[in-house]
Amino acid sequence: MLKRQFRAGVAGIGSAVPDRVMTNDDWAKLVDTSDEWIRARTGIAERRLCDDSTAASDLAYAAAQKALKQSGVAPAEIELIIVATTTPDYPVFPSTAALLQEKLGCARAGGFDLSAACSGFGYAFYTAAQFIENGECQKVLLICADTLSKNMDYTDRNVCVLFGDGAGAMVLARAAGAGGHLASVLGLRGSGAADLIVKTGGSREPLTAGNIQSRDKYIYMNGKSVFKFAVQIMGEATEQVLKKAGLKPEDIDLFVPHQANTRIIDAAMKRLSLPPEKVVVNIQKYGNTSSASIPLALDEACQDGRLQKGMLVAACGFGAGLSWAANLFRWGL
Numbered sequence: 001m002l003k004r005q006f007r008a009g010v011a012g013i014g015s016a017v018p019d020r021v022m023t024n025d026d027w028a029k030l031v032d033t034s035d036e037w038i039r040a041r042t043g044i045a046e047r048r049l050c051d052d053s054t055a056a057s058d059l060a061y062a063a064a065q066k067a068l069k070q071s072g073v074a075p076a077e078i079e080l081i082i083v084a085t086t087t088p089d090y091p092v093f094p095s096t097a098a099l100l101q102e103k104l105g106c107a108r109a110g111g112f113d114l115s116a117a118c119s120g121f122g123y124a125f126y127t128a129a130q131f132i133e134n135g136e137c138q139k140v141l142l143i144c145a146d147t148l149s150k151n152m153d154y155t156d157r158n159v160c161v162l163f164g165d166g167a168g169a170m171v172l173a174r175a176a177g178a179g180g181h182l183a184s185v186l187g188l189r190g191s192g193a194a195d196l197i198v199k200t201g202g203s204r205e206p207l208t209a210g211n212i213q214s215r216d217k218y219i220y221m222n223g224k225s226v227f228k229f230a231v232q233i234m235g236e237a238t239e240q241v242l243k244k245a246g247l248k249p250e251d252i253d254l255f256v257p258h259q260a261n262t263r264i265i266d267a268a269m270k271r272l273s274l275p276p277e278k279v280v281v282n283i284q285k286y287g288n289t290s291s292a293s294i295p296l297a298l299d300e301a302c303q304d305g306r307l308q309k310g311m312l313v314a315a316c317g318f319g320a321g322l323s324w325a326a327n328l329f330r331w332g333l
């Protein structure tokens with residue numbers, strides 16, 4: 001168990017997705033694919049994609065406003081804003097957190113962006129919890145927002161059909177009741193960095209007149225390698241975080257996996273012997289929304305009543321890096 005002065009619990013949650021729905025049939029008009037293939041291989045039926053004028057901070061703002069409202073916490077009470085994103089509004093600076101601090105009116109908050117790709121929620125949640133557990137902060141706003149549609153090659157069927165845009169936000173606060181963070185585990189396997197990568201546009205290969213037309217500015221993914229890694233790590237990391245808290249898979253009330261592929265989720269369910277009613281799956285509606293997928297799923301479960309105060313939640317994400325994160329917490333404060 002963690003050594004901590006205080007406990008960090010979820011005071012409120014919110015999410016936001018763009019209005020524009022892109023179905024599998026819509027994709028089949030653009031690339032050589034089919035509704036049947038996408039559903040069978042991934043579980044995705046449709047996803048939401050931003051229009052040109054919407055950036056990550058716009059979705060983040062909408063999600064954060066809902067989380068703040070649900071928590072009853074005023075923006076001025078927020079001491080820290082952590083934004084998990086790999087698609088910030090601006091490629092270098094300012095941070096998305098800075099834009100949101102101003103827009104939300106979090107007058108006394110510090111903040112930063114955190115880059116952990118599809119594992120972003122787990123990294124941000126663990127980080128936010130630390131600030132509360134060590135007594136540094138009482139109220140932290142964590143937001144996961146990604147617009148991977150902006151980095152997609154619309155002609156690459158291996159990638160474009162998989163991703164959607166979205167944001168999820170949570171207010172974490174000092175917990176006094178049954179709720180709160182119990183344990184987290186984080187991991188990296190940099191040997192797989194090239195399996196999920198955007199090669200140009202960073203300091204290694206800045207965009208130039210010479211490479212601007214190249215597809216290297218889009219997401220490249222070795223789907224098979226990432227799939228193998230994901231199937232192994234989702235079960236393994238969840239077992240590790242349970243062990244860290246002295247708990248067992250059968251103690252989990254709700255498992256909230258990163259929504260990348262139903263076949264990956266099925267493999268984890270089997271390994272952990274979890275029945276379908278304990279697992280949140282909404283990939284069919286949103287595709288893979290990267291860092292936002294876990295809070296989007298949590299928010300849905302909260303809204304439809306599946307998630308109740310005091311329930312033991314296990315969340316597990318994985319993605320580029322390669323990276324992973326698993327968190328265990330009891331819902332509420």
Ligand code: UT7
Nearest residue numbers: 032033034037041118157158161223224226227260261319
């Ligand atoms: O959150 C980030 C982490 N990302 C992931 O977790 C993704 C992990 N990987 C996966 O989910 C799966 O590997 C994919 C869904 C990406 C691909 O499924 P797969 O069963 O591994 O398919 P594959 O890559 O082995 O491709 C099988 C066939 C290939 O054709 P050939 O070479 O057998 O003729 C592909 O070209 O399916 C083809 N294919 C498609 N066909 C129709 C690939 N994409 C498509 C498509 N529509 N969209």
